Amino acid sequence: MTPRTRFILGRTLQSLIVVIGVTIIAFFLLRLVPGDAVTVILGSRYTAAKAVILRRELGLDRSVTAQYVLFMGHLLHGNLGTSVYYQQGVWSLIGQRLPVTMWLVVYSTVLAILISVPLAVVAAFKRDRVADQGLRVGFILIFAMPPFWVGLMLALIFGIDLGLFPVTGYGSGFFGHVSSLFLPTLTIALGFSAILIRTLRNSIVAVLHAEYVETARAKGIGWLRILTRHVLRNALIPAISVIGVNLAYLIGGTVIIENVFALPGLGTLLAAAITNRDLSVVQGIVLFFGIFVVVINLGTDLLYAFLDPRASNV
């Protein structure tokens, strides 16, 4: 087995363990309900007949272990339970709402990279100068603002006062989405950039001081080539894992921001499910996001191993 295969297998196994942990937490979430779970889940739609069915489905008459095995069995068959409010499978509900959330996640990741990479380069090259200090103060300020408030302010200024962008809705077609989702995406991307730019700037500064940059200078090559070939290449590879690690944070932002801009994604579904006490939907979304983050983290780590020739040798 090559070191690279061993690394991939080891890392995948580790993710699998975390996924099992994620299912355990999601499982216990519904068992945390004070009082009788079935009564709470059914809420105002409680009937004795429904209660019997649900009780059997959740296996509440059996031991906790047996209940978990049952839960995992359903899960592996793609059965996340049924929404008592929508009278529909939780998995198909998630499927309907997923595109909006994915759009937001991908779009804001791209926008955040477009914002932070050039700014981080400027800050690193002008370190401790006015530009660096200014960017630092600017992003400290953004970090101090709750995302939902930034979203509202952007909507107030660009959407309502200036009328430049739509403030609600999802739009249609690719460019419709790009334009309709611009303000929510910018909101999420700004918050994400506040984290990303800091890490990037510091890793660029570190690389600028790296010995191999001195070798490159000693070769007599120009700064633009040093920047693209030696500095960014080495500084951006670690940024991939920073993006992976902060993906959970980004999704958290998405969930809130969907509610600010009334976008039909998983975040608004979650908020509605909480209001309606539609607990199987809550559980399903938690489970979905948990597994999604683990999978993406695995993906970024493998990508890292692929891009950095040293990583698979560790």
Add this chain to the structure above:
Amino acid sequence: MSSGVPAPVTVPIGTAEDKLLSRRRRLPVRAPIVVGAVLVTFVVIVALAAPLIAPYAPNQQDLLHTLEPPLSPSHLLGTDQLGRDELSRVVWAARVDLLIAFGVTIVTFSFGTLVGVVAGTFGGIVDAILMRIVDVFFAFPLVVLVLAIVAILGNGLIYLLIAMWAVTWVSYARIVRAEVMIVKHQDYVPAARALGYSRWRIMSRHIIPNAIAPAIVYGTIDAVNNVSIGASLGFLGLGVQDPTAEWGKMISDSQAFIRTAWWLPVMPGIAIVIFGLGLSIIGDGLADRLRDKSDA
């Protein structure tokens, strides 16, 4: 000479080199921690002295003077849709939001640090189990897990606190454990062990004081996050309930009037930003100090 260092002998200034040198010398600007401390202290004093500062009771309605803009004769920051004084509500809300910020951060800092120290010091199977648990929590978007727990337990400030306690300690555990691993392998720890000091003494005297600094820096940032999460839940109508004033909830309630009454979402937001900015500046400055210390 006793010091072993030659006495400095300076060449008279005026050479070309000196001219260049005097032009280049420049002290870098430092994030002034004191500015951050002033902002945070200001918000804390406002919260403590709310009854003295607020011109009205926070829930006192005046249906004849609804949605008055700021700088109106009797309401400095205007009134909301129920004619409640915006300034009074912002001031009283500080109590709730600061309770969330500090109430959550202090508890999670203590618990997470304890877990991190235990995992790092004992190592082996204890470490493996604790860190896998931490990994699992890290898989969830924090806000989503907090929302889910509040959804299960019910609305209310205490459930909000419980949910945040349950979820946000994990960062501290991970940070402190990593530091402990570093400190553990520095020379003085094996030396203390060789001298026969007990594990507890080594932990309390050597490991914890050295490993805790990054957790403190993170704590200031985390407090900013906690205000943001608390306000976000308020914004979604979870956590704090009517008629209690809370910054996030105030912003949320104002959404329907955003086109006519811009000050309703703006004022509580500015309050959040002042507090968050103060904490961030402190955290940023502390992180700098820490980096300088490790560079030295």
Add this chain to the structure above:
Amino acid sequence: MSDSAPPETLLEVRDLRVAFTGRARTVYAVNGVDFTLAAGETLGIVGESGCGKSTMLRTLVGLYEPKTTVCTGSIRYSGTELLGVNESSMRRVRGAEISMIFQDPMSYLNPVLKISEQIGETLQRHTSLNRRERRGRTIELLRLVGISAPEHRLKQYPHELSGGMRQRVIIAIALACEPRILLADEPTTALDVSIQDQILRLLADLRRRLGMSMVIVSHDLGVIAQTCDRVMVMYGGELVELAPVRQLVRTPHHPYTAGLLRSLPGSVPSRYLHAISGMPPRLHSRPRVCSFRARCELATEACESWETSLLEVEPGHAVRCLNHDRVRIDD
């Protein structure tokens, strides 16, 4: 190169001063150094860490942070002034006319670029060779520095090579454009003892075959003695002794040089290794009197007020010490 005429002076350094403006205080790293380097000559620079030797070497090719470094004096290469010329003119010299190799071969190679890319880059910058020709030249270079199976090595990354092999790659990068001067900063310090010797032999051999001049910086007088024609001893950013290598080793005239020689294992008939007591200075002001006097066994009252200058004790042998005639290596 002509055989009878005195060898041409390739590099002429006059009153070189380098200072760093730090966050709070200025550090005076190099304080008025003069020397020349003849074509084909190998000059050694020896001194403790922090004596300014590496700083001086980097200054010769303009490898310093222009924002925080102040350099004055003169560095003439083949009659052209290098100090203070703009960066793009300097870049034409670096890697083509004057090359540099470094201490730690691992950290001086870019971890994410293949060996072929790292050598090819220099060729791409300074020559008009096309891709195929560059590949051919790269293979030739790897063979020149003694790397076997060069076609295979081209595709590898630095972490896949051994320490000695990496240093050979660094040397190949430096030699790519056949420079006239090779600057070597502690070229063997980070290597295993067995590899050190191989690399030093390789450098001496390459110098002879390619007819270059070399400047080797080391804290190890043994390394210098093995490879160099002349030696310059630096202390506190100053040149304290300059002499042909044999002369310096046999009859040092500076107490610091004598101390360095005594600390070499097996160099003098003594049962103990000697260490020079005290710490090298970190200068926050420019020295005017002897900065070694605090650690010097021979220091007298007169040293406190003597404004130092270089004294020529024999032709080609200069020393910065009042008591140079009292210096002995044996106890």
